[in-house]
Amino acid sequence: MRAGKVVSAALLPALLAACSMTPAYHPPSVAVPDAFKEVKGWAAATPMDGAARGTWWKGFNDPVLDDLEDRAEKASPTLAAALARYDQAQAVVKGERASLVPELDASGSFARTRVSADRPLSNGSAETYNNAIVGGGLSYEVDLWGRIRASVSAARAEAQASDEDVISARLSLQTSVADAYARLRGLDAEAELLRQTVAAFERAYDLTRTRHDGGIASGIDVSRALTVLGNARAQVAAVASQRAATEHEIAALVGAVASDFSIAPRAQPLLPLALATGVPSELLQRRPDIAAAERRMAAANSRIGVARAAFFPTVTLGLSGGFQTTDGSLLIAPNTFWGLGPIAAALAVFDGGRRTAKLRLSRAQYTEQAEKYRQTVLLAFRQTEDAIAAGRLLGRQVVDQKTAADAAVRSSTLALASYRDGGADYLEVVTAQTQALDAQRALLNVETQQMRASVALVNALGGAY
Numbered sequence: 001m002r003a004g005k006v007v008s009a010a011l012l013p014a015l016l017a018a019c020s021m022t023p024a025y026h027p028p029s030v031a032v033p034d035a036f037k038e039v040k041g042w043a044a045a046t047p048m049d050g051a052a053r054g055t056w057w058k059g060f061n062d063p064v065l066d067d068l069e070d071r072a073e074k075a076s077p078t079l080a081a082a083l084a085r086y087d088q089a090q091a092v093v094k095g096e097r098a099s100l101v102p103e104l105d106a107s108g109s110f111a112r113t114r115v116s117a118d119r120p121l122s123n124g125s126a127e128t129y130n131n132a133i134v135g136g137g138l139s140y141e142v143d144l145w146g147r148i149r150a151s152v153s154a155a156r157a158e159a160q161a162s163d164e165d166v167i168s169a170r171l172s173l174q175t176s177v178a179d180a181y182a183r184l185r186g187l188d189a190e191a192e193l194l195r196q197t198v199a200a201f202e203r204a205y206d207l208t209r210t211r212h213d214g215g216i217a218s219g220i221d222v223s224r225a226l227t228v229l230g231n232a233r234a235q236v237a238a239v240a241s242q243r244a245a246t247e248h249e250i251a252a253l254v255g256a257v258a259s260d261f262s263i264a265p266r267a268q269p270l271l272p273l274a275l276a277t278g279v280p281s282e283l284l285q286r287r288p289d290i291a292a293a294e295r296r297m298a299a300a301n302s303r304i305g306v307a308r309a310a311f312f313p314t315v316t317l318g319l320s321g322g323f324q325t326t327d328g329s330l331l332i333a334p335n336t337f338w339g340l341g342p343i344a345a346a347l348a349v350f351d352g353g354r355r356t357a358k359l360r361l362s363r364a365q366y367t368e369q370a371e372k373y374r375q376t377v378l379l380a381f382r383q384t385e386d387a388i389a390a391g392r393l394l395g396r397q398v399v400d401q402k403t404a405a406d407a408a409v410r411s412s413t414l415a416l417a418s419y420r421d422g423g424a425d426y427l428e429v430v431t432a433q434t435q436a437l438d439a440q441r442a443l444l445n446v447e448t449q450q451m452r453a454s455v456a457l458v459n460a461l462g463g464a465y
Helices: 002-017 053-060 063-075 077-100 147-213 219-253 280-286 288-309 354-420 426-461
Strands: 103-115 127-142 314-325 336-340 344-346
Touching (some): 053 063, 053 147, 147 288, 147 426, 219 426, 280 288, 280 354, 354 426
Antiparallel strands (some): 127 314, 314 336, 314 344
8 A cells, every 4th residue: 555655656746747738739621632623634744763852953954054053052041041040940949948857056155254253142252264155956847737848849840840941942942043044044045036036137128228229119118127127126125134134133042243143145945844743632741831831830739738837836846955164175075055945836816817818819829820821721722723724724825826936937938038029018028027026936935934834833842853
């Protein structure tokens, strides 16, 4: 019987320490379809075997883009700020965990004192003595109601959310660089088209002026040729301005000063990435923003436990000890002292409803985080469906726009040849030339959009393998 009482006494603190005011955490369920709606009727190419998830941009096979992504990883202030926030969250976790262990303090003092001969209860003589003390104390809050553990749990969840924020910031940075680079190369291709067009329009203008000088063409024809030539030249300057702004945007993304940064112009084919979308359920696991929202919801749930524990008393234990002497050696057994206590319990009896308000606040914050989680999931599915639809429909648009551009170029060539032979008015030439330029520029724009759509799909899927 006595042994049973001893065991019960030993288990009592452990049982009390197991108490927790934190509600059971159950993340809200989200209905997930079996397949993406926009995947029907469209088969994505198989992703590159063995490609690392973190280097998805290598699918473009562009060394310049590879270098830009590496520079962004090393020098982007946005990513550095996200890493700093993660370090802050880790420091908060360590600070909260420190409350789970006793706090030890050490102290020491020395004083030399002379007391008066006429002091009360004296023997009629003055005395001088030393007083040396070396000691320490221990203070420990017994986490009976789980307040400290709930605080640690909340801090840990916030740190995990910050970790996901870093992943999200890195992916956002990577896709922003790739998107800006796609626009830059699209502008390079458009600039090359305009340079070729200006050269062709100059030849047409020279032909028209020669015919006018020979009395074959009218002044109206010359003016029309000069109009389309001037418009094309103006568009060259407009595209150059857009390219400069895009180049400066990339400089900021990679942490470079725009004044010292440049990318050599290069017209190249704009090809989208070959990606596999997977199934919708994988989206919840791959999107870092969804994971971050879920962790912040868990942190808010733990803070409810912190607020509920405030309604129960705080129990603290104290212990002190050390050495004290007025003369001779200090660190010897006769000079030791110790004290057990205080063992204290404190509970606010009346606080004007402050604790109740904090509990209501923590519950409302949990509800807010739960709704933000649902919103993040819905946004993720919307972005993914948008990107899949854009990739599929832009693929069709590229085919149709290429057909239109080829036809417009043939019409322009035939119209100029007919005008040269005297079989057509120059208005037909101008119209055909304008339509050909518009169709070719539209084709380049759609190809750029298709390349950007594949980058947006990477971002929507939370990365690509």
